[in-house]
Amino acid sequence: MAETTAVRVRPGLGVVLAALCVTEIVSWGLLYYTFPVLAPAITADTGWSSVAVSAAFSAALVVSALAGVPVGRIIDRHGPRLIMTVGSVLGVIPLVVVANAPSLLAFVAGWVLAGAAMAGVLYPPAFAAITGWFTTRRLGALATLTLIAGLASTVFAPLTATASNSLGWRETYLWAAVVLAVLTIPAHGVVLRRPWPARHHPSAAEPVAARAYAATVVQSGRFWLLTSGLTIVSLAMYAGLLAMVPLMLERGVATQTAAWVLGLGGLGQVAGRLVYTALAHRASLVLRTTVVFGLVTISTAVLAVVQGPVALLIGVSMFAGVGRGIATLLQATAITDRWGPRAYGHLSGLLGLPVLLAAAAAPWAGAVFAEAAGSYQAAFLIFAGLAGAGTVLLIISTRTGRPVPVTALRG
16 A cells, blocks of 8 residues: 555656756756856966867766766666766766866866766756656657757856856856756656656566667668768767857857857757647658758858858857757657667667767867867858768668567567
8 A cells, every 4th residue: 555655646747747847958058058158268267278178078078978878778777767866966066176176187077077967967868768758758748858958058058158257157167056956956866756667677588689679770771870970960060059159259249149149049949849849740750850950051051151240140040959959859769760669778878879979079179170270160161061961871861771670589
């Protein structure tokens, strides 16, 4: 009876989704979108080079990518509660370390620890939670989550710029640590108390079959086309996103205004996801892929060319956000669209590893490309070329190969 009562008081799926919406927008806002806004101030205050500061943030994303595969396996077997709660706790510590870093080495160490936290609180574990709990309703839940979390830049980029102007970048990161602790640790620890579906608690023989299934998928040409395309597009997309503020500053836009240009791109992400939700069941995978990643390519090229005025730059940023927002959803459903939900956490981790490594390299690559090419404007032209090449591979991946039959892998 006690066990039955405990099960009944566990939070419903609506409460879980609401909690994940809050924790994702906060985690993305404080662990990710504060950096591109604060990076110029960090460089000016400390004297560290922009390449070195960007490399520290890239180190965090590399750690997050490498940790993604084991995190996915743990979630497949035990559910997301432990991973996401520990990730929230870990997220607070590096923000404090970064805020108080007396040297570049300490600054880098703080971001390396932040990368471990990101692996536990950003999209991949949240997507795995929704895929495991929501089954046939997963697309609507994923759309809702990414709609809300897509506002992270809209909310936190301007807030970060305002806080930095008043408090300085160090105090801003200290406040970020407080907000992250208050809003995410209790939500993950208390709300994610649902039983993990039985199919994620394998029998003794199932792990072997699951690994064989995953291995067959990974060895397919279709998986490699998908992974390569997403990796190249992600490098271009996130390099452009994180270089948005430096690009605006290069064009004489004030820091606060540049933060708004970056932040309002989040509204484009939300608008794109609303459109995608309405059209997902009506358009083929190849059409969705072509349109969405074509938008990423075109918007990146336009940002390289358009000089102003500010209103037009905001419009282009929002246009870029549309493509970026839907691209996140397409990545979240890439595995299930092609091979179904089996071993989702494992396969998603394997797919996400090079993609996240590319995203990790993006801050550093953006600074390096801009320095080598002579300007951020020229760097954006390079990003557009990369996005176009990745888009071609992704289109091919939608038309190549067949899903792996589950029955073929059963002993």
